[in-house]
Amino acid sequence: MKKNFRVKRSKHIDETYKISFKFNGKLYYGFKGDTLASALLANDIHLVGRSFKYHRPRGIMTAGSEEPNAIVQLHNNSPWTEPNVRATEVEIYEGLEASSQNCWPSVNFDIGGINNFLSPLLPAGFYYKTFMWPASFWEKYEYFIRKSAGLGKSPTKPDPDIYEHRYIHCDVLVIGAGISGIISAKTAAKNGFKTLLVDEKPYLGGSTIYQNSEYFKINNQNSGSWLEKEINEIKKIENLEIKTRTSVAAYHGYNYLLAKENLTDHLPIERRKNKTRHKLLKIRAKKVVTATGSIERPLIFDNNDRPGILLSSAIKKYADLFGVACGKKNIFFTNNDSAYETTISLIQKGINVEAIVDNREEVDSKLIYEVEKNNIKIFKGHTIVNTYGYKRINKISIMQLSKDGHNVIGSKIDLSCDCLGISGGWTPAVHLFTQSGGKLKFRDEDQVFIPNIYPSDQISVGACNGDLTLDSILVNVPKSLKDFLNIKNNVYENFDVLSSHNNSKRNIWLLPSDKVLGKTNSFVDYQNDATAKDIKLALREGFKSIEHVKRYTTTGMGTDQGKLGNMHALGIISETSEAKMGELGTTTFRPPYTPLTFGTIVGRNVGEYFDAYRKTPIHEWHVKNRAKFENVGQWKRAWYYPKNNENMFQAVQRESKAARESAGILDASTLGKIDIQGADASEFLNRIYTNAWSKLQIGKCRYGLMLNEDGMVYDDGVTTRLGENHYLMTTTTGGAANVLGKLEDYLQTEWPELDVYLTSVTDHLATISVCGPNSKKIISEIFPSLDLSDKNFPHMSFKKTKIGKIHCRIMRISFTGEQSYEINVQANFGKSVWEKCMEVGKNYNITPYGTETMHLLRAEKGFIIVGQDTDATMTPIDLQMDWIVSKKKYDFIGKRSLYRSDTIREDRKQLVGLLTDNPNEILEEGSQIVSDINKSPIEMLGHVTSSYFSPNLKKSIALGVVKGGKNMLGQKLIIPMENKKINVTVTDPVFLDKENKRLNA
Amino acid sequence: MFLINCPFCGDREQSEFKAGGEAHIVRPKQPTELSDDEWAEYLFMRKNIKGVQFERWNHVHGCRKWFNVVRDTSNDQIKAVYKMGEKPPT
Structure with missing residues (x-):
């Protein structure tokens, strides 16, 4: 017969509401109001788990969040499973299933229990001492250590629950709703402060609420009944928000706190549907009252x-x-x-x-x-x-x-x-106080650490401040609040307290x-x-x-x-x-005070909301035409457009050939675009680019290279002079935001005297690039009134025109080496203009191409991509781009660094072309480049930065950086691979049309 | 996470700002006149004080203005905030 451990009725438990639950597969009953721990104890179950190292039998030890032993797995093998949950905090509900952890095959018979008898052989640092050597064995040891370590099992299925984040701003935050917290919250709220009171438990009143003793009285009532009346009263105060089941996890500087509000964990699983499970509260409080109580030792x-x-x-x-x-x-x-x-x-x-x-x-x-x-x-x-x-x-x-x-x-x-x-007496719960940066002091009389120096506008009251008895709480808490809140009248005064503790x-x-x-x-x-x-x-x-x-x-x-x-x-x-x-001193208390679920931390930032992405105005067309996409910064860019069953290589070869043989079309809308205006715009460009800008005529375009102050290439792009004091700068796709930031920095801090205004117009304009020998024909059909003759509209120039009522800017600039035109239109019209180009281009086999083909075409021409062929260690000289560095200009960003002792070294890594002896062999980007494979250690000369098979040259081409490469033309080098070595020859980085004939064809 | 009192917008979360390193380092007017060592001094050398430090901050997700902050790096207390070009508080 089962013994009954349920004694005299408690008013906190509803004995008319029976709840069944399972523990380790067996069915038990509890009542509404029970925690898993109290329900197990009522069923005379103490043994709930095994300890971490020795697998000793362990029982429920506490009744709160400090529980070390009674940690269980909930709903094992279901999507709702959660490991390492404290049985003392789980409110039971119909259908709850919990099981013991860290034991096999069962908590009653656990094979790991052998460790207990081996415990003399498992001293502190056992693992450090034993598995140190030989070092090569570590991987074998690790496998077994990992298997025997760990508590619960993490879920293997996607989390079915919903989580949220919420910001809260309040005048006073009170943490803990025990007697000190209730007094604090009422005092603050009654004095007009917008107050938030939180407590981790489902009920208010801490440990005083169930105090029903002749020996502890307030104003002649037992302390529990007195507090109950107070609680009923504060629930009616309008400017006081109360949140139960809400545990503060972290207390950061400037009174910024994170709390987890638990909304559905106490409900049967079928009633959680479509409800938010946990809310992460991001609380910014003007003042914080910490009333977190104490933990028994x-x-x-x-x-x-x-x-x-x-x-x-x-x-x-x-x-x-x-x-x-x-x-x-x-x-x-x-x-x-x-x-x-x-x-x-x-x-x-x-x-x-x-x-x-x-x-x-x-x-x-x-x-x-x-x-x-x-x-x-x-x-x-x-x-x-x-x-x-x-x-x-x-x-x-x-x-x-x-x-x-x-x-x-x-x-x-x-x-x-x-x-x-x-x-063993009581330990004030100072965890949150120290997390906030507070400094403790040690009180010798009763051997406790208590708050001493506060780093922000906050106060600790009650037991967490070392007031461990009822009388000291009722005397000290109202007194400290009066000073802390700077109030004249306290709501609590002249208590008649009986506290019988010695x-x-x-x-x-x-x-x-x-x-x-x-x-x-x-x-x-x-x-x-x-x-x-x-x-x-x-x-x-x-x-x-x-x-x-x-x-x-x-x-x-x-x-x-x-x-x-x-x-x-x-x-x-x-x-x-x-x-x-x-x-x-103490060890550092770190957040979280009690563990948080990953869901709480992530909130709604999952799936498509994990990271925002940007789409061009023409995105839908790419999707419809089955483009594969590539992430560039935050952008989704069309990568290539496979036809039929083409793989990436085949698609890119086809697109690249079409662009050089007839016509290709690229969505370049992601390029960063900055509108630059002001009387000093030309002077500004002079200072930030390496080349000269003052003499650029209105209607002309120029390629510019931007350095960091240390002389290293930072960004590049074409800038067009639209008017006397008006330029449109383009930047790399990934660098746009940083370039704007850098330009603003110089304007605001170094050269505030310059009259220059910068506006990011990346999202405002769609950019369509039409290139190839037939591009001129296509553009002339779209814009019949435009004079496209090389004389009137040469390479590196710009025209304003219209399609119907749509204003267009057309730049004749090229990143492929082919004659090409970039049409800039207001973003809203981007897709219709693109479709017009496709329609007109049909007769010329106009072929849409993506970023991969763009990269291949520019590599044939030896054009660099900042960030691919450069890292933050390449100067323009290293890139063999001396032609773009003005010798005449007195100063520009990075100029002085170009002749530091380090930047003038002859043996710096320099950009070169690489051709494989076997024209069909394609190098792997990132491969190391060496000259002597027999020398040990092998000297690394550089690496491959770009590599493709060129369908137009019918051979493999590559760009790479090589120490002293500029002077190594024609020299043989070696690319060592896992199973072979590849012989290459150093060449000029321009593989195709060195004379720029195609640009003006 | 601390609050920064942007001189143009008021108190805002730290996450709206970008730190820009030590303040009051003036770009030399005539870099070409400088020796390698003098240029390196401007380019690379920065203080890293435990205590009160003068810093540049940018309200990058707000008004995008640069300004100066006097911050105690040991406890993140901000002692003063002032605009570019204004005299640092003593």
Whole structure:
């Protein structure tokens, strides 16, 4: 018969609403309001997982987000699966399926458990020490290490859920809705501040809301009832927004915070459809009140990790909030009054408490007297030295502590139990405060770190600020708020508080044992299986910095980030190395405070929204004509247009031939276009380009090369003089935004006196390039009134004209070496003008070509592509483009750098042409170029930058950069490949029509 | 992520801006007169201060104006913001 661990009804649980769920395949029941952890405990299930390294059986240890052990996989093998979820945070719903992680074949019988018996052989740094050598074996080791590491399984199917991002701006953000947070939110909102209150739990009120004790009263009501009334009141305040199930993940500078609002995880899966699952809130708050409370500390003793060992505060929460008894024979082990508070709660509910083991000697405390009245045995000045029970605790051994607390004395007493509550006092949750850049100070009396120096307009209040008792919270929180918010009247004043805690605590970081340390398993970090002896070993091996000890022992590196054990690790280091806690400092708390799903981070930026892309006005035509596309910057550019079953090579060969034999047409709309106007426009161009611009006539075009101040080629393009003070500059597709930025930079900061205005017109104009021997005929048919004679409209000139009512600018410029015309029209007309060209061009076999053919054609002609044939180390001289560098101009950007000692070296890499001995052999772009293959090490002379098979020259051609290449014409070089070496000859980079006959044909 | 008080637009998110390195480095008026070392000094040498640093920033996704920022690089606190051509605060 199943034992029932559900005790006296809790008002937070709806016992009329039964919910069924599965854990490790078995069906269980819980009630509405339960978490997975409380429902499992109600079914007397403590063992939920295996530890990371030793595969020790582990149970539920806490009742909150600090849980290290009870992490489970939800909905395994479904698209909704999620690994490493804390059972203490999962609200149960009909159909929930959870399973244990890190165990095989089952949590009850786990083969990895053998590691537990091998644990003496697996000390800290075991992997570092063992798998270091021989180095060549690493790949083999890695395979097995990766297999045995890791917790849950990541999903293999696409995420079916919807995620969102939202920006929130508020006057005051209050983090945490415990008693301090509620007081803060009400105070801020009542004083007119636009306030946002968030809490990670589904309910408000923190741990006070279920406080129902004669010993803790506010204005003569028990503190839980008092807070409930406050909560009902703040829900009505208009300028206060309250968000539950919302955990702050990161606190950045300038009060910028990220929070995850969980909207559907508590709903049955069929009810989540079409709803947003998680929202990432990007909060910018003028002021922040951190009221994140505190986390109870465990105690560090031998075998302190068995299922059935929980934090004392967790046992209280399970009893008070969920109406669940964690055991029938409870024992508590404490160094402060908190365990007595829990005991009183259990007594109220009729749950049996066998005994309390207290580190402290005689303490004058009302709570202790109450417990003693109930005939519960208290072992004062005692410590636990060992626990028993493999899958569930069944017995503890205790001994008396010596006066100084360093040793145990007397004889062992055994006590049987089925649940052990431990309390090592409280650690203020300062994680978010330190993330924001705050500096902590150490308070010696009770050994806690508390906020000290605030980096932004913020304040920590309540337990996270070190006010760990009800009376100190009610005195200090309203007082600090008054200063922080600069208000005259506080809504909270003159409380009548009863708080029965005695604040004494006997802090011993590592409790003594009758065994030597090496024989104990005293866990400091439960999730990563780091023990006290591991930390001491690290110190013995010479690690001193807390950050190094952390990484060597992996303490605090689990998904819980050491929320429970970090303080003990520090304490043990401090005691062992005799350094003061305050001087040791803490490890760095990094975001996120609790893990975020990838979906939350990504939001709606998935699929086609992952990255914005740009389309030309003619894009639809390319799609219709089955173009393959290539990404260039943000643009989708037509790459090639395969016909029938052509592959890329065949299509490009056909397109390239057509462009040279008759006519080709290219959508060049993506070229960057900058409209330049102003009285000093010519002077400006003089300064930014290497060549001279003052004498360029209106209606003429000129190619320009732009350098960085270091003399390296930055961008190139043709600029047309449209009027006296009016130019149209074109840039490379990918460089457009950067070029505009660079020009603006110089205009605004170096030459503000110049009268120049820059406007990006890339998107405003469609550019259609028609090239080939028949291009003139096609253009003349489209523009019959235009005089296209070489005399009136020569190469590198420009005409304004019209098709019907559409204004056009036509530039006779060429990137292919063929006679060609670029038509610029308002973007809206781009597609119709393109279609007109196609219609007229039909008689001339006009062939649309893409970027690949464009690259091939310009390579035949030896034209460079900035970014392909250049990187940020090529000067115009390296490119054999000396002709474009003005000798007369006094200055231009980059000029001085062209004769630095480094840029005038003869053996710089220089652009050359490369021809393979075998004309059918096509080089691979990026291949290394060498001259002597027998010399060791082989000297790399350069690499291939562009390579194609030229259908017009009927041979393979390539461009490359070679050290001292300019003086190597005719020389033989070698391209070593994996299975062969290819012989090449250095040539001039211009392969076709050196005399430019085709341009004027 | 910090807020920058653009002198033309007001407080905006850092993601709207582009950092432009150290401020108050003036391009030499006569580069050709400079030795290699002097030119290298202008071209390459930059301070990298832990503490208060004078920087150029551009409101690239806003008004596109360049301006100067005085920032403490150790904690990202911005001490002052002023336009190009204005005198740096002392």
